[in-house]
Amino acid sequence: GDSVTQMEGPVTLSEEAFLTINCTYTATGYPSLFWYVQYPGEGLQLLLKATKADDKGSNKGFEATYRKETTSFHLEKGSVQVSDSAVYFCALSEVNRDDKIIFGKGTRLHILP
Amino acid sequence: NAGVTQTPKFQVLKTGQSMTLQCAQDMNHEYMSWYRQDPGMGLRLIHYSVGAGITDQGEVPNGYNVSRSTTEDFPLRLLSAAPSQTSVYFCASKSRTGLRETQYFGPGTRLLVL
Numbered sequence: 001g002d003s004v005t006q007m008e009g010p011v012t013l014s015e016e017a018f019l020t021i022n023c024t025y026t027a028t029g030y031p032s033l034f035w036y037v038q039y040p041g042e043g044l045q046l047l048l049k050a051t052k053a054d055d056k057g058s059n060k061g062f063e064a065t066y067r068k069e070t071t072s073f074h075l076e077k078g079s080v081q082v083s084d085s086a087v088y089f090c091a092l093s094e095v096n097r098d099d100k101i102i103f104g105k106g107t108r109l110h111i112l113p
Numbered sequence: 114n115a116g117v118t119q120t121p122k123f124q125v126l127k128t129g130q131s132m133t134l135q136c137a138q139d140m141n142h143e144y145m146s147w148y149r150q151d152p153g154m155g156l157r158l159i160h161y162s163v164g165a166g167i168t169d170q171g172e173v174p175n176g177y178n179v180s181r182s183t184t185e186d187f188p189l190r191l192l193s194a195a196p197s198q199t200s201v202y203f204c205a206s207k208s209r210t211g212l213r214e215t216q217y218f219g220p221g222t223r224l225l226v227l
Contacts, residue, residue, distance in 0.1 A: 004155075036218075043203060043220040044156075089155065093216075099144060099207065100171060101216060103155035 002027045006090045006104035013080055014112050021075040021107050023064075023090035031092040033057075033066050033073040034101070038087045047075075047088070085111045114139050117219035119204050125225045126194040134189040134222050136204030144207045145187040146216070149173065149200040156203065162187055194226045 006023040013019060025033065035047040035057070048057030053068035062077045073090060090104040120135045138145065146161035158171030162181040176198060178190040187206075191198060204219040 044218040046215050046217075049215065099146070099161070099216070100158045101148075101156070101205075105153055105155045 002031065002092060002094065002102050004090050004092055004102055004104040006088075006107055008105070009087075009108040010110055011107060012110045012112065015082055016079045017111075019075070019077040019080045019084075019109070021088055021090075021109070023073045023075065023104060025071050025073065025090075025092050027071075027092055027094065029094050031094045033064070034091040034093070035062070035064055035073070035075050036089040036091060036103075038089065038106075040086070044089070080109075080111050082111045082113050085109055116140065117204055117206055117217050119202075119219040119222050121222060122220070123223045123225075125227065126191075127227050128195060130194050131190070131192050132194065134191075134202055134204075134224070136187045136189065136219060137185050138187075138204075138206040138217070139185065140206065140208070140217070141184060142206035142217075143184065143209045144216075145181070146171070146205045147177070147179065147187070147189045148203045148205065149198075150203060150221075151200050159189065159202075191224075194224075196226045198224065199226045200224060 003026045032051045034049045036044045037047045048059040050057040050066035056065045064075045087106045087108045089106045091101050093101045117138045143164045147159040148156040150156045157173045160179040162168045168179050202222045205216045207216040
């Protein structure tokens with residue numbers, strides 16, 4: 001079945017460092033890909049998404065490109081801030097009746113001042 | 114718009130007790146769903162609904178019931194709580210099923226079963 005694999009955390013970086021969180025997926029069809037973020041004590045927020053191959057999703061300085069050839073959707077940011085400390089989830093969704101979102105296990109990010 | 118709202122934010126139950134987790138959305142979304150979040154396992158789909166009067170099972174439905182009498186509300190019922198149901202529960206909605214649109218999540222309900 002479909003699945004999402006993302007790098008395990010925690011990831012600890014200094015402020016202004018470059019961030020990459022790797023994500024790869026397995027899917028039978030042509031899924032939409034997402035990055036969700038969960039700040040401490042809060043729910044899930046959609047960070048960015050891409051719905052077809054070569055699409056680039058971007059938001060708040062974060063970017064991810066839908067790479068069908070490598071089945072990847074890596075999250076990047078050029079200069080992280082302390083406020084980016086959160087748990088990041090890579091996810092996919094096929095266009096099916098149940099519209100189930102399949103999540104990775106999450107990557108906890110700590111940014112040090 | 115308030116978006117997706119959930120109540121309560123936190124609940125402690127004893128084994129065998131019952132309770133209902135409330136979820137409501139004011140976006141006129143047809144599709145609603147419930148997930149549970151457990152450490153190291155991401156989120157898993159419990160039940161979903163593609164419209165009022167229609168519900169179906171997700172990946173981990175055992176021990177949970179749902180109903181969808183209105184478009185706005187999608188309550189999740191635990192009939193006899195078990196410690197294995199200790200988790201954080203998220204409700205989500207999107208405008209319609211089968212479309213490449215964003216699902217919006219509520220703030221979550223943290224449940225502890227003793």
